Amino acid sequence: MSEVKRKMYTSIYKAMVGLEAITGAKTIEDLAHEHGVNPTQVRRWKMAIENRASMLFNSKRERQPDVERTSKRMARQSRLAKGVHLQRHQWESLFIAAVVQHQLPGQVSGLLYVIYQECVQSVQIIEGAPKLLWVFDRPIRDLAADGMPDGKQRAAKHLSACLGRLESYELIRRLESRKGRPVVFEVLISPSEADL
Known part of the structure; x- marks a missing residue:
């Protein structure tokens, strides 16, 4: 046939x-x-x-934000899957110490929890030299939409204020901020703490 x-x-x-x-x-x-x-x-x-x-x-200015956000989110997730993450036993004591020492309220501590959970090892160029850092680069808008560990959604403006508070306690440090790109934060962990 x-x-x-x-x-x-x-x-x-x-x-x-x-x-x-x-x-x-x-x-x-x-x-x-x-x-x-x-x-x-x-x-x-x-x-x-x-x-x-x-x-x-369509001009370049007429964008499809939902499609762009989804494709960027998927690219970030695949990059995160390949990256080296802090293990829970490495950051759990740091998290507890930070919450107790700074008396962080629930929403700020929830954000710090997400930061420790999602930070990845990355090589960044600082002052012309490569440096191995732990970084957090999740867009605040996505974090606000997906919700926090307590299951509640927060406004992006509120989460930005929480990030500012974590910066003031020197738990994170802003590395770069460019229009249209998520802000990249260094998670301030000493090498000895990360090796625990």
Whole structure:
């Protein structure tokens, strides 16, 4: 028994047939018969062009923030999966000591908990020399949307204030801040504490 081969069409051919269908000069059935294509396929090509036509005129300033945020989040998650993380036994005593010493309220201590849990080892260029640091670079907007360990969502502005408080206690230090990029913080852990 012989196999039936599927016809493969180039994107240019699909666009040409789809544009003919959009003009409406001929019916979909006539176009399908003329080109030897199923009418359903012609309708799909027509709809694809209609749905994506507005994207042709998007400028760089007209962005799709949800799509961009999702793709950035996925890239960050894959990078984090490959990175070296602090183990719980390495940071748990540091966390408890910081909460007790600075009498951190619940929301600030919750943020510190997330920072210790998600910080990764990274090489950063500081004053022209590479340095191995523990860094936290999760966007505050994502952290606010995903919620904190207590299960509650917080406003991004509130979480920024909590980060400022952690900076004032010298538990973290701002490394870089660029418009449109998440702020990168160094998690201040001495090498001896990280080796525990």
